[in-house]
Amino acid sequence: MLLRFEGLLNKIFGNDLNPFYYLGALGFYFFWIMVISGAYTYAFYETGKEVSYASVEYLTHEQWYFGGIMRSLHRYAADALVLVMLLHLLREFILGRYRGARWFAWVTGVLLIWLIITSGINGYWMVWDTLAQYSAVATLEWFDWLPIFDEPMSRNFVSNDALNDRFFSLISFAHATFPLFVLFFLWIHILHISYPVVNPKRALALGMLLALLVLALAVPALSQGQADLGIEPRNIGIDWFYLFIYPLLDIGSAGQVWALVVVLSLVIGALPWLPTRFKQIPVAEVSLKDCSGCTRCVADCPYEAVVMRPRSDGMHFLEEAVVVPDRCVSCGICVGACPSSTPFRSDAGYVSGIEMPSLPMSGLRTEMMNGVAKLEGDVRVMVFGCDNAADIGKLRGKGVAVLSLPCTAMLPPSFIEYVLHEHHVDGVFITGCRENDCYHRMGGLWTEQRLAATREPRLRSRAERERIRQFWASSADFEALSLELESFRSSLAESGDASKRVVDRE
Amino acid sequence: MAKPSQYIGQGLFYALFMGVIGYFSTFPAYTHLPPDETLIKLSFSHAGQHKGACRERTPEELAKLPPLQRKVTTVCPRERVDVVVELEMDGKQLYHEVLRPAGLAHSSNSSIYRRIQVKAGTHTLKARLKDRDGDDFNYMREETVNLAPGRIMVIDFKAATGGFIFKNKNAI
Numbered sequence: 001m002l003l004r005f006e007g008l009l010n011k012i013f014g015n016d017l018n019p020f021y022y023l024g025a026l027g028f029y030f031f032w033i034m035v036i037s038g039a040y041t042y043a044f045y046e047t048g049k050e051v052s053y054a055s056v057e058y059l060t061h062e063q064w065y066f067g068g069i070m071r072s073l074h075r076y077a078a079d080a081l082v083l084v085m086l087l088h089l090l091r092e093f094i095l096g097r098y099r100g101a102r103w104f105a106w107v108t109g110v111l112l113i114w115l116i117i118t119s120g121i122n123g124y125w126m127v128w129d130t131l132a133q134y135s136a137v138a139t140l141e142w143f144d145w146l147p148i149f150d151e152p153m154s155r156n157f158v159s160n161d162a163l164n165d166r167f168f169s170l171i172s173f174a175h176a177t178f179p180l181f182v183l184f185f186l187w188i189h190i191l192h193i194s195y196p197v198v199n200p201k202r203a204l205a206l207g208m209l210l211a212l213l214v215l216a217l218a219v220p221a222l223s224q225g226q227a228d229l230g231i232e233p234r235n236i237g238i239d240w241f242y243l244f245i246y247p248l249l250d251i252g253s254a255g256q257v258w259a260l261v262v263v264l265s266l267v268i269g270a271l272p273w274l275p276t277r278f279k280q281i282p283v284a285e286v287s288l289k290d291c292s293g294c295t296r297c298v299a300d301c302p303y304e305a306v307v308m309r310p311r312s313d314g315m316h317f318l319e320e321a322v323v324v325p326d327r328c329v330s331c332g333i334c335v336g337a338c339p340s341s342t343p344f345r346s347d348a349g350y351v352s353g354i355e356m357p358s359l360p361m362s363g364l365r366t367e368m369m370n371g372v373a374k375l376e377g378d379v380r381v382m383v384f385g386c387d388n389a390a391d392i393g394k395l396r397g398k399g400v401a402v403l404s405l406p407c408t409a410m411l412p413p414s415f416i417e418y419v420l421h422e423h424h425v426d427g428v429f430i431t432g433c434r435e436n437d438c439y440h441r442m443g444g445l446w447t448e449q450r451l452a453a454t455r456e457p458r459l460r461s462r463a464e465r466e467r468i469r470q471f472w473a474s475s476a477d478f479e480a481l482s483l484e485l486e487s488f489r490s491s492l493a494e495s496g497d498a499s500k501r502v503v504d505r506e
Numbered sequence: 507m508a509k510p511s512q513y514i515g516q517g518l519f520y521a522l523f524m525g526v527i528g529y530f531s532t533f534p535a536y537t538h539l540p541p542d543e544t545l546i547k548l549s550f551s552h553a554g555q556h557k558g559a560c561r562e563r564t565p566e567e568l569a570k571l572p573p574l575q576r577k578v579t580t581v582c583p584r585e586r587v588d589v590v591v592e593l594e595m596d597g598k599q600l601y602h603e604v605l606r607p608a609g610l611a612h613s614s615n616s617s618i619y620r621r622i623q624v625k626a627g628t629h630t631l632k633a634r635l636k637d638r639d640g641d642d643f644n645y646m647r648e649e650t651v652n653l654a655p656g657r658i659m660v661i662d663f664k665a666a667t668g669g670f671i672f673k674n675k676n677a678i
Contacts (some may be wrong), residue, residue, distance in 0.1 A: 079530070151617040247538075
């Protein structure tokens with residue numbers, strides 16, 4: 001269902017601008033909008049129980065043309081941040097992109113959720129309207145359940161007289177400090193990711209900013225009347241993105257809500273380790289005698305799981321590749337990048353500089369050629385695909401051989417050249433996850449660049465481009481994939497060269 | 507070049523985005539307190555009396571102490587008694603709590619903060635507190651108050667000013 005919805009968005013926006021492919025980047029983007037709009041509103045904010053509310057009201061009404069818009073932008077960007085954050089979490093969960101070495105981003109992401117929500121709640125207090133009063137009092141009553149303080153913190157909020165102006169200095173300071181922690185954790189969150197996408201495409205960014213501006217003008221963020229600790233707020237307009245926890249406190253006890261929050265966080269945080277059908281194949285291994293220290297595997301690894309270290313075997317190369325097993329997701333992209341993966345090598349000692357132990361290059365070459373040997377008919381096509389995209393096994397037929405890899409980018413371009421060489425096949429069809437949505441992040445892009453000869457290892461020019469077709473398809477696009485393959489085979493047949501190659505083969 | 511249908515689709519997507527953000531940013535409103543109810547907040551911090559009586563040190567005990575510590579001749583047990591508080595409304599007990607003194611040695615204040623949701627209207631409130639050994643409550647206050655809907659009445663306690671303080675400035 002998710003893939004179908006994303007397919008619809010691809011039709012509307014194009015794969016390049018699909019908002020669902022930029023949920024994380026949009027999170028960063030909304031964060032920066034909050035920083036800028038927050039810095040402006042902060043400049044006008046005054047701390048004190050008599051002045052805080054008034055200063056925000058001044059900004060909202062007297063300076064509505066800019067200050068009011070900035071306040072609304074701040075509010076709506078904060079809400080949008082939570083929305084994209086939750087969608088990001090759900091999407092990664094549904095697509096299974098949280099297991100194995102991805103646990104680190106998953107766990108830090110769960111921590112970020114609470115950090116961002118805490119920062120948002122803190123922000124609401126600064127307005128010191130009835131919503132702020134409700135939130136502040138309910139929060140302290142909730143925290144008083146914990147056996148931390150001798151005297152309940154809520155006692156500071158029993159009346160207007162009990163409330164101290166220093167409270168506003170404290171929350172004001174906290175609201176400037178929390179975002180720094182958020183930023184720090186955002187950095188941690190993407191720490192083990194190469195080429196992280198932290199900025200959405202310009203058109204998408206402009207679209208989102210425009211949407212927030214329209215919303216800010218149409219429905220400006222307003223306060224809900226000055227707080228009065230002598231009156232209990234009754235009907236409250238709640239920001240459900242941040243303040244959803246409070247109604248729970250009216251339904252259950254403080255202890256029950258604490259238990260819910262802790263258990264839910266632990267369960268979500270522990271998802272990468274819970275039993276699953278997912279089994280990661282053994283991680284990549286470096287064969288030092290075949291490694292020239294060219295660094296291509298380091299450049300292509302999407303998870304910074306391969307690093308360069310000084311040479312340890314006395315060979316004349318300066319460095320050697322080393323796999324960091326805890327970060328490796330077993331995508332095999334490094335193998336596809338290694339120049340020694342080329343199949344134009346003799347059987348004896350055909351080992352790549354970096355290999356997937358359960359899928360050695362020599363084995364893949366044998367599997368490929370065994371499949372090719374069984375092909376029949378005039379138009380014979382070799383299909384390379386990805387285990388995480390459309391199931392290419394169903395494409396196998398008399399004229400179609402298939403080889404599915406952990407990621408399409410595990411395929412060295414030289415394999416394409418090899419299988420086209422001496423007319424083993426008439427064409428090569430390459431597929432994998434949808435464009436801009438590779439399960440292993442960079443596989444589709446690296447494959448396209450290698451085939452376009454703009455990235456090492458390049459597909460050599462002697463591989464005829466008209467006999468190669470790429471088509472990116474998720475498991476929801478199998479029908480389109482089948483049609484594209486048929487179209488490719490038809491074009492090969494119509495080109496007239498196929499029959500000539502049949503004669504050559506014979 | 508995007509087709510018109512794509513622009514329409516994008517417009518609908520952004521409208522949905524704005525709709526979700528704009529709506530859930532304030533709606534649906536939440537009714538935290540029913541319109542005919544109000545709150546009593548029982549909140550105070552008070553140190554109970556010492557557990558056991560204080561006594562004078564004997565000359566032998568004083569002689570064993572360093573000279574600087576001999577000035578304090580009275581010695582009291584550190585631990586304080588539990589503070590017991592009760593609140594009745596219209597003759598019906600609303601609240602009864604035994605408050606342990608804070609601190610590892612239970613030598614500090616006994617504190618409480620409780621919100622009690624009640625029907626608005628005229629009520630007779632009776633608060634009692636015991637901060638010493640024995641069965642009798644040594645502080646008590648009874649008063650008939652008008653509690654307006656949504657208004658918060660605070661019941662505080664300060665032994666120095668005679669005991670319970672009913673703060674109900676927002677009465678009907």
